[in-house]
Amino acid sequence: MEHRQKAVKSFAIGAVLTAVFVAAVTIAAELVPPLKTWLADTFTHHWIGKSVLAAAIYIGTSIIIFAVPSAGSQEQARKSLVALFWISWVVVAAITGFFLYEAF
Amino acid sequence: MMGWYTFLIVMHIIGTALGAGGATISDLSFFRSVRDGKVDRSELDLLKTISTAIWAGFGILVFSGFGFFLLYRIQSPELGLIYNPKLFAKLTIVLVIFFNGLIMHAKVFPLLGSFVGRPLFNSDFAKRATIAFTTGAISIISWYSALILGAWRGLDWSYGTIMGIYIALVAAGIIFANIVGRQVIKKLGANQL
Amino acid sequence: MTSTLAQLLIGHVALGLLGITLFVMVTVSLMRNPLRIGLIKWSAFLGFIAFVASWVTGGYYYVTYYGKAVKPVIKAGAYPWAHNFVMEAKEHVFLVLPFLAATVWLVLWLLGDSLETAPGLKRAALFLSWTIIIIGVAITLSGTVISGAVIPK
Numbered sequence: 001m002e003h004r005q006k007a008v009k010s011f012a013i014g015a016v017l018t019a020v021f022v023a024a025v026t027i028a029a030e031l032v033p034p035l036k037t038w039l040a041d042t043f044t045h046h047w048i049g050k051s052v053l054a055a056a057i058y059i060g061t062s063i064i065i066f067a068v069p070s071a072g073s074q075e076q077a078r079k080s081l082v083a084l085f086w087i088s089w090v091v092v093a094a095i096t097g098f099f100l101y102e103a104f
Numbered sequence: 105m106m107g108w109y110t111f112l113i114v115m116h117i118i119g120t121a122l123g124a125g126g127a128t129i130s131d132l133s134f135f136r137s138v139r140d141g142k143v144d145r146s147e148l149d150l151l152k153t154i155s156t157a158i159w160a161g162f163g164i165l166v167f168s169g170f171g172f173f174l175l176y177r178i179q180s181p182e183l184g185l186i187y188n189p190k191l192f193a194k195l196t197i198v199l200v201i202f203f204n205g206l207i208m209h210a211k212v213f214p215l216l217g218s219f220v221g222r223p224l225f226n227s228d229f230a231k232r233a234t235i236a237f238t239t240g241a242i243s244i245i246s247w248y249s250a251l252i253l254g255a256w257r258g259l260d261w262s263y264g265t266i267m268g269i270y271i272a273l274v275a276a277g278i279i280f281a282n283i284v285g286r287q288v289i290k291k292l293g294a295n296q297l
Numbered sequence: 298m299t300s301t302l303a304q305l306l307i308g309h310v311a312l313g314l315l316g317i318t319l320f321v322m323v324t325v326s327l328m329r330n331p332l333r334i335g336l337i338k339w340s341a342f343l344g345f346i347a348f349v350a351s352w353v354t355g356g357y358y359y360v361t362y363y364g365k366a367v368k369p370v371i372k373a374g375a376y377p378w379a380h381n382f383v384m385e386a387k388e389h390v391f392l393v394l395p396f397l398a399a400t401v402w403l404v405l406w407l408l409g410d411s412l413e414t415a416p417g418l419k420r421a422a423l424f425l426s427w428t429i430i431i432i433g434v435a436i437t438l439s440g441t442v443i444s445g446a447v448i449p450k
Binding site: 001004005007008011012014015018019022023026044045047048050051054058074075077078081082084085088089091092095096099100102103104 | 352356359360378381382385386388389390392393396397399400403404407408411415417418421422424425428432
């Protein structure tokens with residue numbers, strides 16, 4: 001059970017980091033054109049680059065966090081899910097707000 | 105051979121029939137339950153079954169509705185059919201139906217479940233029943249509004265006008281449902297004494 | 298638009314709607330008592346798969362066709378903000394969805410059997426499921442706004 005709780009915590013934190021990455025790379029790529037160009041050159045399209053890197057971050061960080069020796073607990077799992085809930089909304093607001101500002 | 109447009113129309117009609125019809129029966133069944141002063145297990149199960157039919161109708165409606173959008177987009181984008189005030193009003197109302205339905209599941213069914221076998225003519229139910237009367241009113245008015253908007257060819261009102269009328273109807277419906285509902289509970293309490 | 302691209306567009310929309318439908322089932326089921334854990338687990342798993350499939354089909358359409366054939370039409374038309382704001386926001390906000398869906402699925406798969414006795418965990422999963430629905434619906438409506446703005450002269 002503890003292993004499962006730790007796994008949930010790891011995936012939730014992985015999702016938090018992924019969401020933050022998506023917001024950061026999205027905004028950065030618009031403000032720093034060479035970044036967008038690098039993503040397009042490396043992955044054939046900037047959006048594919050963001051998708052691939054997001055998936056890699058989710059899987060990679062989840063595995064790393066799980067591998068770090070620590071005990072799992074239901075409370076830690078719950079707190080990480082709550083953090084994911086709030087961060088998701090901040091990320092959605094940031095991306096939406098940024099493009100609203102850019103467009104108008 | 106039935107074309108895609110006809111198929112989508114048929115599915116859309118089935119979805120609307122299940123949804124509007126289900127919402128009507130559901131509201132009638134609820135008021136019938138309240139009128140006899142109790143909700144028994146079979147009445148609650150009936151409401152849940154009707155709710156499942158409504159959700160199925162809603163699903164068919166949404167999938168066929170987006171089928172129309174895709175048909176317009178792929179076959180005749182030059183007509184610009186999607187940016188239509190009536191269509192956007194209908195979409196808004198469908199959104200209201202959706203979230204109202206989720207609130208019903210979150211609040212109304214558990215409320216009724218907690219009163220199975222218990223008399224309804226008490227201040228506890230009267231206080232908590234507002235959510236049931238309100239979501240019921242929103243549901244029935246929204247389903248029929250969406251039905252009318254879908255059927256009314258040539259309606260050329262603005263989005264603001266359509267939504268203004270809709271909101272006024274919903275507000276009136278909520279007030280009416282709560283007044284009538286409370287009167288029924290009050291009468292029940294008086295009859296039992 | 299070729300018939301393959303049309304099918305990809307249809308697939309993208311249908312799979313996205315399917316994903317939302319499945320997470321509505323997860324959300325409604327999490328609000329019930331007692332929980333039907335088997336239904337919840339499988340709905341979440343299939344919902345996650347549907348979102349990934351929507352990602353791939355939509356992504357192929359976007360990368361190979363939208364940029365060169367659809368974006369210029371929208372930007373030259375009456376509603377350029379449909380690309381500049383709505384599409385730009387949609388294509389990036391969407392990237393959060395599969396990972397939210399994966400996480401909710403994994404919570405239910407790994408800890409679903411203990412949710413009845415862990416109300417805090419159940420509530421967290423429920424809130425995340427609601428988030429998936431709201432974001433999914435917003436993305437779906439955005440797609441309608443974008444498609445509607447494609448009015449070739």
